[in-house]
Amino acid sequence: MSKLGYPFTLGVASGDPLPGGVVLWTRLAPEPLHPDPERPGGMPEPPVEVAWQVAEDEAFTKIVRQGTAWATADLAHSVHVQVDGLRNATDYHYRFSVAGPFADKGAPVVSAAGRTRTATGSYATDPVTFGLVSCQRYEHGYYTALRHLAAERPDVVFQVGDYIYEYGKPKAPKPGRYVRPLAGGEAECRSLHAYRNRYALYRTDPDLQAAHAAAPWVTTWDDHEVRDNYRGVLPGDGSDPAAFLHRRTDAYQAYYEHMPLREAPGVKGLQLYRLRPYGEVADFLVLDVRQYRDDRTMLGAEQEDWLLSRLRATTARWSVLVQPLFFSPRVIPGRDPKVRSDAWDGYPDLRERVLATRPRGLVVLSGDVHDHWAAEIKADPADPASPSAGVEFVGTSVTSKPPATDAAAVLAANPHLKFHDGRRGYVIGTASRDGFQVSHRVVESTEVRESPVSTAATFAVEGTALRRQDVSAPQV
Template sequence: MAPTGRHSALAEHAFSPHDTELAAAARHLGRRRFLTVTAAAAALAFATNRPARGAVAAPERRAARITKDPFTLGVASGDPLPDSVLLWTRLAPEPFLEDGGMGTERVTVEWEVAFDESFAAVLLRGTAEAHAEYAHSVHVDVKGLTPGTVYYYRFRAGAWISPAGRTRTAPPASSPTSGLRIATVACQAYQDGYYTVLRHVAEDDVDVVFHLGDYLYEYAVNSAGGERRYTDVTLPDVFNRETMTLADYRLRYSLYKSDEDLRAAHAAHPFVVTWDDHETENNYAGSVPENDVPPAEFLLRRAAAYRAYWENQPLRAAQLPQGPDARLYRRLHWGTLAQFDFLDTRQYRSDQAYDDRPHAPGTESDDPARTMTGAAQEQWLLDGWQGSTAQWNVMPQQVCFSQRKFDDTADAALSMDAWDGYRASRDRVVAGAKAAGIENWLILTGDVHVGYALDVKEDFDDPASATVATEVTCTSVASGRDGVEQPPNHELYLRANPHMKFYNGKRGYVRVELDRQAAHLDFRTVSAISTPGAPITTAASFVTEAGAPGLKPA
């Protein structure tokens, strides 16, 4: 299907039928001998539930029937390139209903891009189709933009106009850009408290936001919204169950995006997103579920989760799932200042060793065949480093890369869910960075609900070994409730892990400022999320100098 925008050469959106999806899903499922014919047929439904080719409707008339604001879930932009950016919205006048209050009809949505927030002079405009098959989400890939430029955008459906969003394009590929500011966030369990952190992210002067996973949680949310005691809202029973079906996941995104602070952050900055486990299920590994359910059944759940994720995030057509598979790892650039290699450490990993219990390294966890990334993604990463000309090579990913001993004994237990449970895989990545001559390697991590600053060592058991990279974990937006500055194991962790230079248990985010000389890292935290409106402070600041890896207090 050709783009429908009035400037069709400047807009591509991901709503054309994909004739190859059925075959691709069949091949994927055929590789798994454990799938029954019935389960395979059910899984293929995810590939066939697409807008029909040549579907004809009267979209303008249907848009006119929308009698309530359909933009309740806000707007977003993502994955900025030098000449394009992805714009997103989703129509949901009744966001807590399974169909969002939109029914099954197709609706034409108009979009506009301007240099100013008032849209006094619209630069580009076009139209995109919002299909029920995609939960009436809209993904517009606006092309022909000027590199390194701030834009404003908005949508219209019938008489309704969305809030305005602000976005920006990346600098030209060859530009010797002098600076970049990134906010890194992760882990935002709705039921654990307010998104105060995201309000501060919205107000911060950053160029882009990296969301490193656990955008939502699959766990039940009660009618009070868990810890959100000051919210005068009674939630329907549809949220008081674990997400399992496509309808469940879609509704959970509607709940999360009902939060005004999350919507504000999306409207203020372009996001680049990647998932961890809770967008699907806690600690799943590839096709292996957390609990004892048939793998075929889990793949159906994974297909539902992946599809709802794409529908509700500012992602391009390249990330559209085919059944239970989706290519989420991808590479972006910020001039010659930074190359970003976004990883997916869930979809392709080997099952966790030792039943996913904390365990000392052993033959099971150190099997050289084990992988965190899968062979194809690992080779993609190493090849990308070989071709990199960037000053900084930034690797946003999900789980702790550095060694993290849980006590100071000789046989200390490690996390089998993090890279410590995949040491051969980590060693291959470190060796690949060395072989490529990567000097300024920065790893951005989520998952752990605390802030860490870590020197990545060539040999973690030898504190005197070379430092090859810097890793920062960005704590959580809400998961873990208020937290404390110094958790009970604070001193133990610092003693057991001398490469760990900072450890803080409050909620917050990390602001990363890159220039040609150094990376400046600010751990931004709030005093509480159990009540709304807490101020933000900087708990600690570090710098790692270009050409001299290793953290220093700023």
């Protein structure tokens, strides 16, 4: 076999942190956008043994765990290593290496190193710092926001969907909506090969790689990882459900191949709803709002039962829902008030059942709408005068362009909505036993790679209400 090129072109990642353990990820792809579906990433078919190391220091002089894993063609030579036996709430450094056809003068080829961090233990009271990102459409601009997030080195990053977009290149792109070309395939993604190459394109971005290498990620999907506005097994556009189900299976596999996840796809799909606990401070409840939905349910019976049981049982200071969609009601002046079933407004009975559990310290982290918002969640969403039952922070998009919004009118029509900013960026927050604080970061432009970051607003949660801690930025 002839010598292959550098295999770690897609970087490294870690994710799904638990007390004492994390998942490590990489994918071998010497030619990440290779056109042959039989050779994803330009890899030959035989499996490749990949060595991995976890160390206490950046120089890897104090290695605490190491081993090997097989990268196989059926998963596009991706590697998911579950590392256990680590200390709680501790920073570690990790890397991969391969020999064989990649060897450089007989020496193994070594990946870049990543930094990860385990979760706190069951009774710990350490604060947790988190990032929140979503909606990173590649062709809409540069991932400047992710580079700034990487520099903040949070304990964990939550990605709440639209990691990729399945769209093809528009015939006549609007200004600012085709900043970077869709190399590796300009058609809409419909096959496993197309989804693989779309993920590979995104993963070649150095700022996305830096953000993954800076902290462990916990991910869930929304719709664009498969198709816009799909619902469960239905495509959402009236096309053939059987053909769509095959497409969905391919999309789910490609998602797993490119994420640091613990669970692989099975006969019933890929389970993404899960609890990620951080001691006595916060229970992060990650939801899947797409895979099980239909006209009657957003979550499906099994996931809903799991969620309601967890909310009733939690003893942590904060119950944090991590999911893509706007949880709070939103009235848009001048628009048809008919319920839009794509968000929680389309499932008001489910929202009422969630609130009926009276969650302790309810915080909802959301994305999807490509703007920053902050809200107080009313105990009775139909009654603006009802007491607050919790708060919601909606993170803006990393790059995806926002809809036209008369923010002043929306804020006036929805007194529970306390803040809006229409720029790109991310959220950084800290949960502790004593409080919950969130800052909405923004970048000036996504059309250039170098763009400064600033803070549009910072909020503290006081009881079940929001208190703005800065007054320097406009709220619309």
